[in-house]
Amino acid sequence: MASGYLEILRARYALRLLAGTLVGRLPNATAAIAIVLFVRAEGGSYSLAGALAAVYGVANAVGQPVLGRLVDLYGQPRVQLPAAVLSGVAMAVFAWAGTGPVAVAYAAVAGAGLFTPPLEGGLRALWPSVLRKEGQVHTAYAMDAVAQEVMFTAGPLLVTLCVSLWSAQAALLVLNVAGVLGALSVVLSPPSRAWRSAPREAHWLGALRSPGLLALLGAFLFVGVALGSITVAAVPYADAHGGDAVYGWLMAALGLGALVGGAGYGARQWTGDPARRLRLLVALLAVCYLPLTLMPGTAGMVLLAALAGVFLAPAIACAFVLVDRHAPPGTVTEAFSWLVTTITVGASVGTGLTGPVVEAGGALWGFAVPGAAGTVSLLVLTATGRVLAAPAGQAVVAASSENDPNRAVEPRFSSGDRA
Structure with a gap:
C-alpha cells in the first residue's frame, strides 16, 4: 500500500x-x-x-x-x-x-x-x-x-x-x-x-450535456443524502448515550472508516469496467449503512460508524474515473466540480430531511435514511448501466510508452490527452 x-x-x-x-x-x-x-x-x-x-x-x-x-x-x-x-x-x-x-x-x-x-x-x-x-x-x-x-x-x-x-x-x-x-x-x-x-463545443449546458455524467450526479446526490442524514441521526443517539463526546467519536469513526477504505482501495490496480465496480461499491456502502439501525452501545456504535464509512472513499474514487471518461471534451474541471457540488447539495437535503424524521420516529428512523438513500443510489446506477458504459471513442492508445522498453501500446487516460 x-x-x-x-x-x-x-x-x-x-x-x-x-x-x-x-x-x-x-x-x-x-x-x-x-x-x-x-x-x-x-x-x-x-x-x-x-x-x-x-x-x-x-x-x-x-x-x-x-x-x-x-x-x-x-x-x-x-x-x-x-x-x-x-x-x-x-x-x-x-x-x-x-x-x-x-x-x-x-x-x-x-x-x-x-x-x-x-x-x-x-x-x-x-x-x-x-x-x-x-x-x-x-x-x-x-x-x-x-x-x-x-x-x-x-x-x-x-x-x-x-x-x-x-x-x-x-x-x-x-x-x-x-x-x-x-x-x-x-x-x-x-x-x-x-x-x-481540449477545444470544447460551445453549449450552454457544458458538462451537463453528458448523459453519463447526469447518471453519476443522480446517484451521488443520494450518497450525499446518506452522509447528511447520518450527521443528524447521530445527535439524538449521542444525547442518549453520553452527549457531545459520543457524537464526536461517531463522526470521527465515520471519517476513519472512509480513510481506511480509501487507502486499501488505492493500494491495488483495478481492472475491468469501472461502472460495474462502482455499482458493487455503492451496494456495499448501502449494506454497511443498514447495521446502524441496530443502535448498540457506544463502543459497538462507533465500530458500526467506522464500517459505514469504509466504502465511501472507494466509491468516490471510482466515480472520479467515470466522471473523467464521460466529461465532454473541454469540460473536465467543470465535470469534477459538479460531482463535488452534487454531494454537497445531497448532504444538505439529507440534513433537512432527517430532522423531521428524527422528531417523528427518533434516532432509529433517522439511521434508516442513509440505508434507504444508498439503495436509491444503487438503483440509479443500475437503471443507467448502459449509459455509464465506457463511451465509444474514448479509448485512446499511445503509440509508445516511455515506461515500456518494448514500446507496447497502452491505454491513455482521457483527460491526459485533453491536457
Missing part, C-alpha cells in the same frame, strides 16, 4: 499539487465550524450562525461548477488565484465587520462561498498530465479521497486550536490566508500553468 502511494508522491510536482490543494481547501473545509464559532463569539444566536453557514454552503455549491467552467475556458492560474483572493477578502470583511451589520455579514459569507476556487476539480484534471499512466491516476484518485478525509478531520481541530490560542476572528483570517497561499502554490506550478483544456 505504502509503495503505491510513494510512487505517486515521487512523481514530479505530485506532492506539491496535493499539499497545495489541501491547504488551499482549508477555508472551505472549515467554513461551517469557523462561522459558527465566530458568530457565537460575537454574541450572535445559533440561528444566525446556522443561517450564515447555510448561505456559505449554497453559494459554494453554485460557484464551484461556474468557476470550473471558467477554468476549462481560461486555464487554472487566471481563475483559481483571483477566486481564492476574492474569497479570502470576503471572509476578511466578515471577520472585521462582525455580525453587527447583518446584511454585510450575509453578503460577505455569500461572496466567500461563491468565489471558493475549484481546487479539488482542478487537481483531478491535473493528475493525468502529471502521472501519465492510467493505473497511477486511479491510485492518485484514491489517495486524493483519503487526503480529503484527513483534511476534514484535521480542519476542525485547526479551527479550535486557533480559537483557543488567539480568537475566532483570528481563526477566520489565518485559515483564509493559508487558503490563498495554498492556491498560489498550485497555480504557480508548471503543470497548472501548462494545463489547457
Whole structure:
C-alpha cells in the first residue's frame, strides 16, 4: 500500500499539487465550524450562525461548477488565484465587520462561498498530465479521497486550536490566508500553468450535456443524502448515550472508516469496467449503512460508524474515473466540480430531511435514511448501466510508452490527452 502511494508522491510536482490543494481547501473545509464559532463569539444566536453557514454552503455549491467552467475556458492560474483572493477578502470583511451589520455579514459569507476556487476539480484534471499512466491516476484518485478525509478531520481541530490560542476572528483570517497561499502554490506550478483544456463545443449546458455524467450526479446526490442524514441521526443517539463526546467519536469513526477504505482501495490496480465496480461499491456502502439501525452501545456504535464509512472513499474514487471518461471534451474541471457540488447539495437535503424524521420516529428512523438513500443510489446506477458504459471513442492508445522498453501500446487516460 505504502509503495503505491510513494510512487505517486515521487512523481514530479505530485506532492506539491496535493499539499497545495489541501491547504488551499482549508477555508472551505472549515467554513461551517469557523462561522459558527465566530458568530457565537460575537454574541450572535445559533440561528444566525446556522443561517450564515447555510448561505456559505449554497453559494459554494453554485460557484464551484461556474468557476470550473471558467477554468476549462481560461486555464487554472487566471481563475483559481483571483477566486481564492476574492474569497479570502470576503471572509476578511466578515471577520472585521462582525455580525453587527447583518446584511454585510450575509453578503460577505455569500461572496466567500461563491468565489471558493475549484481546487479539488482542478487537481483531478491535473493528475493525468502529471502521472501519465492510467493505473497511477486511479491510485492518485484514491489517495486524493483519503487526503480529503484527513483534511476534514484535521480542519476542525485547526479551527479550535486557533480559537483557543488567539480568537475566532483570528481563526477566520489565518485559515483564509493559508487558503490563498495554498492556491498560489498550485497555480504557480508548471503543470497548472501548462494545463489547457481540449477545444470544447460551445453549449450552454457544458458538462451537463453528458448523459453519463447526469447518471453519476443522480446517484451521488443520494450518497450525499446518506452522509447528511447520518450527521443528524447521530445527535439524538449521542444525547442518549453520553452527549457531545459520543457524537464526536461517531463522526470521527465515520471519517476513519472512509480513510481506511480509501487507502486499501488505492493500494491495488483495478481492472475491468469501472461502472460495474462502482455499482458493487455503492451496494456495499448501502449494506454497511443498514447495521446502524441496530443502535448498540457506544463502543459497538462507533465500530458500526467506522464500517459505514469504509466504502465511501472507494466509491468516490471510482466515480472520479467515470466522471473523467464521460466529461465532454473541454469540460473536465467543470465535470469534477459538479460531482463535488452534487454531494454537497445531497448532504444538505439529507440534513433537512432527517430532522423531521428524527422528531417523528427518533434516532432509529433517522439511521434508516442513509440505508434507504444508498439503495436509491444503487438503483440509479443500475437503471443507467448502459449509459455509464465506457463511451465509444474514448479509448485512446499511445503509440509508445516511455515506461515500456518494448514500446507496447497502452491505454491513455482521457483527460491526459485533453491536457
